[in-house]
Amino acid sequence: MQHILHIVLNEYTNDNRVRRAAECGRDTGSDVTIFALASPVLSGRTNERGIVVSRFALTTRSWPKHKLVQLVKYVEVLIRMTFAGARLRPSIVHAHDVDALPIGCFVAALSGSKLVYDAHELWADPAHARVMPKWISKGLAYTEHLFARRADACITVSESIATYMATHQRIPHPVVVRNVPEAWPEQRQLKLRTSLSIPQDKVIILYQGAIGGDGIGTLVDAFRKLSGDPILVFLGNGPLVEHLRNSLADLGQRVRFHPFVSSQELPSFTSDADIGVHPMAAGFLNHLWALPNKLFEYIQGGLAVVVSDLPEMARVVSDHNIGLTFKPGDASALALALQTLVDDAVLRNRYRESARSAAKVLNWSKERERLEAMYGMLKGKKPIACTSNDTE
Incomplete structure (x- = not known):
């Protein structure tokens, strides 16, 4: 049976994009595991609606939040998730955002897995330098440029971002999977x-x-x-x-x-x-x-x-x-x-x-068909190129 490993460097408490992608894999018959960070109230291994969530409690978590110390924390999570992922030997590694991308790449290399890179936003946007040191924003952009080309499939959230990534990172056009919600019930109590x-x-x-x-x-x-x-x-x-x-x-x-x-x-x-x-x-x-x-x-x-x-x-x-x-x-x-x-x-x-x-077409039951198709193609022996999707 196909096993999909999702890697996300947050506490996975309110991340609908990751949840929907994980449920998509589960619903199409795959075993699904999510690697996430532990929180003060959530740690260890849990089963959430048929999806295994493994949260990593870092020994460096209590260390100061200085930028260089944050880098040490990242090295810890990279090493721990990489070896845990390699032992799991998933069929597909789905790395969410640029901070999870190197981990996903190393897991895929060690376990012979296919790698999916899911860019939740445009990390090459110079505006990131407004909220973080310039060397970090440039480092993230370079990391994405280096590792995205090693992915077997790339995903992002809008057609314009997909076009930018394809042009500037010299990768095949990413698949567009938008952040649309599940269809809301037709009968609603108005409050x-x-x-x-x-x-x-x-x-x-x-x-x-x-x-x-x-x-x-x-x-x-x-x-x-x-x-x-x-x-x-x-x-x-x-x-x-x-x-x-x-x-x-x-x-x-x-x-x-x-x-x-x-x-x-x-x-x-x-x-x-x-x-x-x-x-x-x-x-x-x-x-x-x-x-x-x-x-x-x-x-x-x-x-x-x-x-x-x-x-x-x-x-x-x-x-x-x-x-x-x-x-x-x-x-x-x-x-x-x-x-x-x-x-x-x-x-x-x-x-x-x-x-x-x-609303009948702009909902997750329709949008997930793109993700299902990509997972289906990745079941083949040969890596696939990231293909273009129209936004409508």
Whole structure:
């Protein structure tokens, strides 16, 4: 029987991309193991819905967080996961992101496995140097460039990132497997309005997910320009919640906050709004080519959407006719788009109906077919080239 080993250098507590990929292998008849890091409450070996999860407790975990010490910690996890993986002798090693790629490459070399590299984002984006030392960001980009060419198949999250990787790393075009959610149930108990005491006749503009990032300021400035009485709801937690509560206090009940809800509860809350907004800032390649989870969640919820006019998001909106786009960072343009949908119920409902239709194809049961096909090809004796996929 085929055995797939997933390697991820996080604690695997809320990583839906890894979970979906692991479940895909399990559902197609493979044994599946995930190597992850231990947390203060999770360690050792567990079985989670037919998937074995082995979490590694590092002896260097308590050491200082100095960058050079972090490198020592990485060497420890590389050595331990490499030898544990080689003993496992998997058929396929699926390495998630650039930090897991060298480990996956060494395991594959020692055990004769096929190697899959799954780039969750564009690691060659110079913007990484803003949040980490330049030598680390350059090192990660070089590591990806060196090891990605040794993979038997490559995956990434959007067509634009796949094209960039193929061109700059001189690898075959990666397979595009987007971060789309499972299809939401058609029958949903709607909870957002009841939870926040919002009347049915009020138009709800929803921003959900982590409450942070450069685009939040654009949304706030845009909302202050709106006429009428729409309600802006922030659904989730994040570093800006308290700041927003204070800075928007003068708007009273026109702005509401609801804490994070589980993925199981999310359909009941998202689907009770009218418009889903994502004002992602431009300026970084990972933003420019992003397909954020919240966009697909808005679609599953049947919302009209208003998003920044960035290539990948704009393509989805245009192809499925589900909403409007605006120039990134332009609060007046965002206000105009939102005001249009607030005032025009016919247009808003037309986009919502289109979103419901799009939800039938933009879901994991459809998207996973690409991953299943790749795993199926890897069962052959010869390594396969990474093949191109259209995004629609």
